[in-house]
Amino acid sequence: SQQGEEDPQALSIQEGENATMNCSYKTSINNLQWYRQNSGRGLVHLILIRSNEREKHSGRLRVTLDTSKKSSSLLITASRAADTASYFCATVQTGANNLFFGTGTRLTVIP
Amino acid sequence: SQTIHQWPATLVQPVGSPLSLECTVEGTSNPNLYWYRQAAGRGLQLLFYSIGIDQISSEVPQNLSASRPQDRQFILSSKKLLLSDSGFYLCAWSSGPSFGNQPQHFGDGTRLSIL
Numbered sequence: 001s002q003q004g005e006e007d008p009q010a011l012s013i014q015e016g017e018n019a020t021m022n023c024s025y026k027t028s029i030n031n032l033q034w035y036r037q038n039s040g041r042g043l044v045h046l047i048l049i050r051s052n053e054r055e056k057h058s059g060r061l062r063v064t065l066d067t068s069k070k071s072s073s074l075l076i077t078a079s080r081a082a083d084t085a086s087y088f089c090a091t092v093q094t095g096a097n098n099l100f101f102g103t104g105t106r107l108t109v110i111p
Numbered sequence: 112s113q114t115i116h117q118w119p120a121t122l123v124q125p126v127g128s129p130l131s132l133e134c135t136v137e138g139t140s141n142p143n144l145y146w147y148r149q150a151a152g153r154g155l156q157l158l159f160y161s162i163g164i165d166q167i168s169s170e171v172p173q174n175l176s177a178s179r180p181q182d183r184q185f186i187l188s189s190k191k192l193l194l195s196d197s198g199f200y201l202c203a204w205s206s207g208p209s210f211g212n213q214p215q216h217f218g219d220g221t222r223l224s225i226l
Contacts, residue, residue: 030211042117042201042217043155050212073203088154097211098170 004089004102018096023089030092113138117218130189134202144185144202149199
């Protein structure tokens with residue numbers, strides 16, 4: 001399966017700490033995307049990183065991609081209680097168009 | 112700006128009843144449209160996608176169907192619901208033509224419970 005797998009499944013940290021979530025996948029990809037989902041809501045796109053990129057930043061978010069290891073990480077710096085949500089990685093397989101989502105990391109930021 | 116509307120937010124239906132969920136997008140033309148289902152505590156499973164009016168692709172065999180009667184309208188239907196159809200249904204859109212390289216934008220979902 002092309003589906004990404006996030007690690008850890010759940011993460012609980014104190015406000016102000018950094019949160020790191022990892023994603024592994026199985027086949028070559030065009031790009032990898034990270035999404036956030038608040039409980040009971042739709043997903044919100046965070047960052048898209050292409051297969052020829054190694055790192056991207058957006059505000060307090062930093063995403064890395066290692067295609068040799070077929071893995072990506074999402075770092076949220078200086079976390080806030082409002083960052084509490086589930087975070088999903090999704091991959092687009094080389095030669096395909098559809099997104100395959102992982103099962104997500106549930107992040108809880110304690111005020 | 113672009114917006115996506117999905118309704119209803121929650122729905123409780125008996126087994127064997129029909130289903131119609133609607134999704135509309137505003138502020139863009141020729142969007143790619145998607146229906147996903149999310150089981151509790153899980154990732155998303157792509158059900159259908161559409162790159163244009165009356166152009167529907169199905170990803171998994173199931174009890175559901177999709178239609179796109181207008182450019183920015185996507186409908187998920189069933190003639191007879193099964194217990195296994197329960198879940199959280201999400202509609203999304205992306206800009207074309209290379210939709211695999213574009214972010215997807217999601218509606219707020221419909222929580223469907225089958226009794």
